[in-house]
Amino acid sequence: MAELALTVIKYYLPEAAAGTDGCPSSQARAITNKRFITVNRGAMSGGKAPGGKPVVLITEKLGDPGIEMLKETAEVVVALNLTPDQLNEQIKRADALIVRSATKVTRAVFEAANGGLKVVGRAGVGVDNVDLGAATEYGCLVVNAPTANTVAAAEHGIALLCALARNVAQADASMRGGKWERGKLVGVSMVDKTLAVMGFGKVGSEVARRARGLGMTVIAHDPYASEDKARAQGVQLVSFDDALARGDFFSLHMPLTPGTKKMFNDDAFAKIKKGARVINVARGGVIDDDALARALDSGAVAAAALDVFEEEPPKVEGHPLIGRFAETFDCANC
Numbered sequence: 001m002a003e004l005a006l007t008v009i010k011y012y013l014p015e016a017a018a019g020t021d022g023c024p025s026s027q028a029r030a031i032t033n034k035r036f037i038t039v040n041r042g043a044m045s046g047g048k049a050p051g052g053k054p055v056v057l058i059t060e061k062l063g064d065p066g067i068e069m070l071k072e073t074a075e076v077v078v079a080l081n082l083t084p085d086q087l088n089e090q091i092k093r094a095d096a097l098i099v100r101s102a103t104k105v106t107r108a109v110f111e112a113a114n115g116g117l118k119v120v121g122r123a124g125v126g127v128d129n130v131d132l133g134a135a136t137e138y139g140c141l142v143v144n145a146p147t148a149n150t151v152a153a154a155e156h157g158i159a160l161l162c163a164l165a166r167n168v169a170q171a172d173a174s175m176r177g178g179k180w181e182r183g184k185l186v187g188v189s190m191v192d193k194t195l196a197v198m199g200f201g202k203v204g205s206e207v208a209r210r211a212r213g214l215g216m217t218v219i220a221h222d223p224y225a226s227e228d229k230a231r232a233q234g235v236q237l238v239s240f241d242d243a244l245a246r247g248d249f250f251s252l253h254m255p256l257t258p259g260t261k262k263m264f265n266d267d268a269f270a271k272i273k274k275g276a277r278v279i280n281v282a283r284g285g286v287i288d289d290d291a292l293a294r295a296l297d298s299g300a301v302a303a304a305a306l307d308v309f310e311e312e313p314p315k316v317e318g319h320p321l322i323g324r325f326a327e328t329f330d331c332a333n334c
């Protein structure tokens with residue numbers, strides 16, 4: 001969050017940025033759907049608060065250090081759990097908006113702001129909850145914090161990998177249900193198993209490094225990754241189909257794009273090594289939930305651990321995956 005606050009200050013609040021170099025860094029780039037844009041800082045002064053202070057609207061829970069940093073130069077309005085209509089109303093008096101992933105910064109938001117919104121800061125990696133086309137049309141800068149939670153995401157991926165291999169959630173539920181099923185819940189070993197890292201970027205490569213420490217063989221699929229970087233980490237880059245055929249565990253770390261949407265679908269699950277385990281800490285949309293449910297039913301996939309969902313928070317009722325643990329858990333695949 002502090003990284004993002006600095007970015008917003010640096011590019012939007014020129015007087016606060018005095019003493020900084022003013023150049024976009026690779027850590028804090030301005031993104032449009034077409035190109036990186038050059039920021040004309042001089043054109044961005046004059047905020048909406050009395051006295052010309054800019055107004056920064058924050059719609060999700062953020063860390064205090066970043067908020068304090070912003071307060072030095074801006075009027076900060078923290079308004080959580082806004083409905084889309086409330087956001088469209090609040091945005092009219094904001095110069096900057098800071099969100100995580102729950103707030104959908106749609107075209108309607110930019111229309112309501114009517115050109116008055118100068119910057120949207122996304123406290124996190126992707127910018128898929130921001131309509132970049134509308135941002136570009138309305139001359140609004142979109143910035144993110146691409147490395148802010150890399151290690152946290154990688155550690156969480158490893159936590160899910162271990163929990164999935166050793167049935168930690170199942171054992172917890174079983175014991176809380178008054179049972180003692182040690183033999184059934186022993187799980188599988190990770191050592192000498194193959195982890196297929198799908199998306200060998202910042203998070204994927206951190207997961208790979210940690211999985212090697214667990215004694216796993218790590219392969220990766222990433223059409224854009226450097227062979228040299230992979231080799232240096234003892235990771236073999238492979239094709240998508242090769243990864244599907246060889247992985248005992250799959251850890252997904254690609255961005256959600258039109259090319260990766262529902263990449264794990266019926267077709268992929270038909271090719272996956274039987275009994276593989278799938279972990280997703282990337283984005284919900286990269287898996288077709290109905291296809292995963294079918295793969296779990298058929299045993300093509302033994303288990304899955306999901307940190308992300310297409311719709312967040314997910315609707316439990318009618319969801320093809322949530323709740324199936326309680327209904328179907330009989331340890332057949334433990």
Ligand SMILES: NC(=O)c1ccc[n+]([C@@H]2O[C@H](COP(=O)([O-])OP(=O)(O)OC[C@H]3O[C@@H](n4cnc5c(N)ncnc54)[C@H](O)[C@@H]3O)[C@@H](O)[C@H]2O)c1
Nearest residue numbers: 125126153199200201202203221222224253254255281282
């Ligand atoms: N769950 C969380 O809290 C959390 C936290 C951080 C990041 N993320 C998500 O994790 C993902 C990875 O983040 P990152 O910071 O490592 O991003 P990154 O941009 O560093 O890495 C993504 C990698 O995916 C690769 N890629 C693109 N298309 C691909 C494809 N078709 N198949 C395989 N790989 C492909 C890219 O070449 C890149 O190397 C993103 O979706 C991000 O939004 C989630």
